[in-house]
Amino acid sequence: MNKVKIAVIPGDGIGKEVIPVGMQILEAAGRKHGVEFNWTEFDWSCETYHRTGRMMPEDGLEQLKGFDAIYLGAVGFPGVPDHISLWGLLLPIRRAFDQYVNLRPVRLFEGVPCPLAGKKPGDIDFYVVRENVEGEYSSVGGIQYEGTEHEVVSQQSIFTRRGTDRILRYAFDLAQSRPAKHLSSATKSNGIYHSMPYWDSRVEAMAKDYPQVNVDQYHIDILTANFVRMPEHFDVVVGSNLFGDILSDLGPACTGTIAIAPSANINPEKTFPSMFEPVHGSAPDIAGQGIANPLGTIWAGAMMMQHLGYDSVHDSLMQAMASVLAEGKALTRDMGGNANTQQLGDAILKEIL
Numbered sequence: 001m002n003k004v005k006i007a008v009i010p011g012d013g014i015g016k017e018v019i020p021v022g023m024q025i026l027e028a029a030g031r032k033h034g035v036e037f038n039w040t041e042f043d044w045s046c047e048t049y050h051r052t053g054r055m056m057p058e059d060g061l062e063q064l065k066g067f068d069a070i071y072l073g074a075v076g077f078p079g080v081p082d083h084i085s086l087w088g089l090l091l092p093i094r095r096a097f098d099q100y101v102n103l104r105p106v107r108l109f110e111g112v113p114c115p116l117a118g119k120k121p122g123d124i125d126f127y128v129v130r131e132n133v134e135g136e137y138s139s140v141g142g143i144q145y146e147g148t149e150h151e152v153v154s155q156q157s158i159f160t161r162r163g164t165d166r167i168l169r170y171a172f173d174l175a176q177s178r179p180a181k182h183l184s185s186a187t188k189s190n191g192i193y194h195s196m197p198y199w200d201s202r203v204e205a206m207a208k209d210y211p212q213v214n215v216d217q218y219h220i221d222i223l224t225a226n227f228v229r230m231p232e233h234f235d236v237v238v239g240s241n242l243f244g245d246i247l248s249d250l251g252p253a254c255t256g257t258i259a260i261a262p263s264a265n266i267n268p269e270k271t272f273p274s275m276f277e278p279v280h281g282s283a284p285d286i287a288g289q290g291i292a293n294p295l296g297t298i299w300a301g302a303m304m305m306q307h308l309g310y311d312s313v314h315d316s317l318m319q320a321m322a323s324v325l326a327e328g329k330a331l332t333r334d335m336g337g338n339a340n341t342q343q344l345g346d347a348i349l350k351e352i353l
């Protein structure tokens with residue numbers, strides 16, 4: 001039996017409802033394919049913040065260091081400002097463990113009602129590659145003359161050569177490995193004077209190393225329109241931290257529900273643990289009702305297993321997910337059904353066993 005040591009942070013809201021289902025399903029698939037899970041759960045969340053004044057303990061990052069991977073639910077809840085909860089937990093983990101790739105697949109599954117007319121499974125199947133540790137997500141800046149009519153707020157975006165090149169390299173490699181060999185890059189270089197033309201110039205320089213990859217460069221505004229108009233055009237889409245975040249909500253929304261979408265925060269060098277989470281947040285509007293869609297968390301678990309080298313576990317989870325969706329009997333409300341979180345989880349479990 002192979003053993004994996006996973007740190008689990010259910011976090012807030014529906015994170016606490018979808019993570020146990022994800023763990024149950026991972027254990028079942030693991031048992032079938034010779035992988036045993038050693039879980040350690042951390043109750044770090046907005047509740048912890050209310051109790052202790054911190055989202056995680058001072059040595060939280062140190063505590064996570066020895067794990068093979070981190071499995072995260074959702075972060076943020078009303079009562080704690082979102083920038084406090086995010087900068088107290090999710091963002092420090094991404095940065096401390098140099099998880100500079102945020103890989104977010106977008107796929108239309110058979111059985112999930114698609115809001116875009118005439119699209120079939122196979123038409124929408126692409127990856128958003130998001131730069132995950134710099135760019136617009138920066139704490140550089142400040143406020144002056146606070147509380148007066150002369151208040152001035154500034155916020156710096158940071159794009160380093162190393163940070164830009166390594167995310168582009170990852171995206172080019174991914175595009176090169178796929179049959180379509182097509183990379184789309186998102187910027188706003190007509191409006192943002194320094195950083196975005198810089199990103200464009202690095203794309204153009206790197207494209208010379210990948211003559212087989214067909215590259216197109218879009219302004220983010222028309223790119224979002226094209227996600228809706230012609231999602232079949234896209235194969236690998238690379239963007240900065242902010243643009244990648246927006247595109248990876250819009251993409252899954254075009255496939256019927258963002259709740260299905262996973263997010264892999266990857267340290268490709270494997271020097272540190274990578275972290276796997278659903279794209280969705282804590283959804284306070286439905287938290288506590290047991291009706292959240294667990295598929296984003298299950299798919300994130302599948303990506304975690306692939307990252308750790310257990311392709312058979314990944315494949316069995318993806319097959320189970322695809323066949324339950326195609327059957328259409330245990331869909332949660334966001335996909336047009338009336339199943340609850342556990343019922344959808346049970347249907348997947350049945351498929352795996």
Ligand code: GGG
Pocket residue numbers: 072073074075076086245277278279280281282
């Ligand atoms: N599933 C993780 C989560 O809670 N995401 C909410 C969120 O706002 N994430 C911000 C980000 O991915 O940068």
